[in-house]
Amino acid sequence: xxxxFGPVPSRRLxxxxxxxxxxxxxxxxxxxxxxxxRTQPVVNERREYIPRxxxxxxxxxxxxxxxxxxIDWVTFVGSGEPTLHSGIGWLIRxxxxxxxxxxxxxxxxxxLYRSEVREELAAADAIMPxxxxxxxxxxxxxxxxxxxxxxxxxxxxxxxxRREYEGKLWIEVMLVRGLNDTxxxxxxxxxxxxxxxPDEVHIGLPTRPPAETWVEPPDEEGLMRARSILGDVAxxxxxxxxxxDLSGCDSLADAIVNIITRHPMLEQDLVRTxxxxxxxxxxxxxxxxxxxxxAQVVQRHGARFWSSAPAHYPTEAxxxxxxxxx
Ligand code: SF4
Numbered sequence: 001x002x003x004x005f006g007p008v009p010s011r012r013l014x015x016x017x018x019x020x021x022x023x024x025x026x027x028x029x030x031x032x033x034x035x036x037x038r039t040q041p042v043v044n045e046r047r048e049y050i051p052r053x054x055x056x057x058x059x060x061x062x063x064x065x066x067x068x069x070x071i072d073w074v075t076f077v078g079s080g081e082p083t084l085h086s087g088i089g090w091l092i093r094x095x096x097x098x099x100x101x102x103x104x105x106x107x108x109x110x111x112l113y114r115s116e117v118r119e120e121l122a123a124a125d126a127i128m129p130x131x132x133x134x135x136x137x138x139x140x141x142x143x144x145x146x147x148x149x150x151x152x153x154x155x156x157x158x159x160x161x162r163r164e165y166e167g168k169l170w171i172e173v174m175l176v177r178g179l180n181d182t183x184x185x186x187x188x189x190x191x192x193x194x195x196x197x198p199d200e201v202h203i204g205l206p207t208r209p210p211a212e213t214w215v216e217p218p219d220e221e222g223l224m225r226a227r228s229i230l231g232d233v234a235x236x237x238x239x240x241x242x243x244x245d246l247s248g249c250d251s252l253a254d255a256i257v258n259i260i261t262r263h264p265m266l267e268q269d270l271v272r273t274x275x276x277x278x279x280x281x282x283x284x285x286x287x288x289x290x291x292x293x294x295a296q297v298v299q300r301h302g303a304r305f306w307s308s309a310p311a312h313y314p315t316e317a318x319x320x321x322x323x324x325x326x
Contacts, residue, residue, distance in 0.1 A: 037313045
C-alpha cells in the first residue's frame, strides 16, 4: 500500500510531501464537511494500523527521489486522524532523522488531552488541530465525535498542548454556513481560541465534496464576520493552486486513484491536473475505474466530483434526515 504521496500543493504548507499512516477514514470524528465522506464506523482505538517500518521505508525512498527544493514540508495527513497511529511519535522522530524539511501534523486534536500524545507530537515543527465549535452542542452537530472524545477533553487538550509545545500551533476553523458562521457561534469559538493561544488561526472553507449534501461554505458576509470576530491571527485559506507530483505512479489509473483517495476532485480540475494525458484518455480511465469499483462520482451542489469507491457519501434524502439546522 502506498502511504506517501506527493509532493502535493497544500493550502497552508506549499509543496507538501504527505504521509498517510492509517487506512481510509480511520477517524474518531465524522465531520459533516469531511471530503472523504462519512466515517463508518467511528473508531477511537490507537494502534499500529500500518507497520512503522513499512511507512519509513517509503518515506526514505521518496525523499531520495526528490531534490530538496521540490518539498517545503513533510506532513502527516491523509485519510483519517493520524494520531490514532500508535507509532506517530516514533515516525515523526524517524522522519526528522531523514530530512531537514520541517514536519507538520494535521490532526483533529482530540487526543491532545492525553499526555503521551502531547509528548509524541512535541518533535514536530507545526501542529495543526481543528476547532469548529465553541460549545459542546455545536461540536456534536459538526464533528459528530466518538463518545470518548468529548468537547471538554478537546479544549483541555488544546490548552495543555499550548502550555508545553514550543513549535507552531496553527488551529483551523472550518466554516459551515448556518452552523458556525453566526455571530454567536463565532464569539464562542473566539473565546476558546483566546484560551488555546494559537500562533495562527486558519479559516477553512468546505470546497471539496462534503459528506453531507447540505454543507455549504459561508457567504461573503459570513466570512467577513469570521475575520473580524476571530481576530488578527485569523486568515482565510483559499483553495489550492499548484501541481501534483505523479512521478511515483506507474500508470494513469494509478495516478488517479492516488490523487482522489486523499483529494476528491472536481472532474474538470482532475482533467487539468492530469494534463500530460489527453482529456479523452483520462475520462476513459475514470469510467473503467468506476466500473471496476475503484472510483465513484459524487454529486454535490450540481457539480461532479471524483472520489475513491470505498468512501461513504449519503444520498440527498439520507443526508437531509440528519441536517441539524431543521
Ligand atoms: S474531516 Fe478529518 S477529522 Fe473530520 S471526519 Fe474527516 S478525516 Fe476525520
